Amino acid sequence: MRDRVRLVSRPIDTAALAAEVVAPGRGGVVTFLGLVRDHHAGRQVIRLEYSAYAPMAEGELARIVGETEARWPVAVAVEHRLGELAIGDAAVAVVAAAAHRGDAFEACRHVIEEIKRRVPIWKREYYADGTVGWVDPTAAPDQAAAPR
Amino acid sequence: MRDRVRLVSRPIDTAALAAEVVAPGRGGVVTFLGLVRDHHAGRQVIRLEYSAYAPMAEGELARIVGETEARWPVAVAVEHRLGELAIGDAAVAVVAAAAHRGDAFEACRHVIEEIKRRVPIWKREYYADGTVGWVDPTAAPDQAAAPR
């Protein structure tokens, strides 16, 4: 399990990640990629940094994947990137492969929702106006992260 | 539109396809890949051929993408491969990119379901026992394609 769940500090290679879960009997492969966006709550973002409580984040990712593979007949692989990212870089990739495409779609969606809910990772945004902010998805809408 | 909807006779490059729809404002990218499986209705498949009524298939793919982009705030790209494929090759790829990941998941799922329902493409399977068969998803279960 652990080997298919990783925090990485280099660009995410989606094709390599998918290769870890595809198999002759798994014909449906659904991938979610979360890319760094150029705006947030109306402000222009020029770059950002992800940081994590790494041992807990890895443990939580592994639990999420384990729960998902117990609930759907799928194989899942996840990478989340940490450190400094540029606009357009992939921050997270989730791949779910299954014999039936419905299972792959549902499992992939479930994993990304749980990652956002449970994994201790934080995002610091650098804005075009020179200011810096920690993203707080729970904050009031006027200062919150735009939902994604 | 047409330029992001293609029938191809070469391997599908998912990363290149995704590059056609990602944009700074579209942070959520969902990809569906349909791979050639090694079995079908209990028989071992060794390779297969896809053929199409090409002008109608391209038109139907473009209509599906147009309808999807009208219904969800997404950008979609699709490639379907034709000709001879080996086990594990990607037969179809659908990429949906959106500002909100829920839209990307729903749109991607919708496109692949509509492709299976509406696009005139046929699949001829070559089995390990030397026989050959046309896949008929509407046939009775004992001779039907395994659902995917």
Added chain:
Amino acid sequence: MTLAAPATVTLRVLLFARYAELLGHDTLAITLPAPATVGDVVRSVRSERGGDALPPRVLAAVNLVQASDATALADGDEVALLPPLAGG
């Protein structure tokens, strides 16, 4: 001056996949008395050698758009008979 409607329509009929195998052709030219429908074309193809193996319901398209048995045809239309779709 009014031209009389032609007494027949000639159609280009395309056969794909298993249907092309059954009939031994992937294209047929079929001339039918006017007015003709998709259903008339299917009946005509059934009467060809190998056509009796076509299933009871045959999916069809006229000029690249899905059609029903009742769809009326004009001279020169392209009628495609489509086996069960298996893309994706």
Added chain:
Amino acid sequence: MTLAAPATVTLRVLLFARYAELLGHDTLAITLPAPATVGDVVRSVRSERGGDALPPRVLAAVNLVQASDATALADGDEVALLPPLAGG
């Protein structure tokens, strides 16, 4: 022979992201009278310089697992105070 429970617990407290900025540290060693809970740790951190800016509710984990304010702590536990999660 029964050993008396220790009269205090010493905890390694980890601060992340905005909380580390507010407090000016990412690690604290805090000693509290036993028995102590996560809630006691949060109150203690609030009394540190910069700690008054912590929000009313603070998410916490003990030894890598999410915990509640009532979670009891043992000597040597690692208590992490987690700002609102923003992964994915």
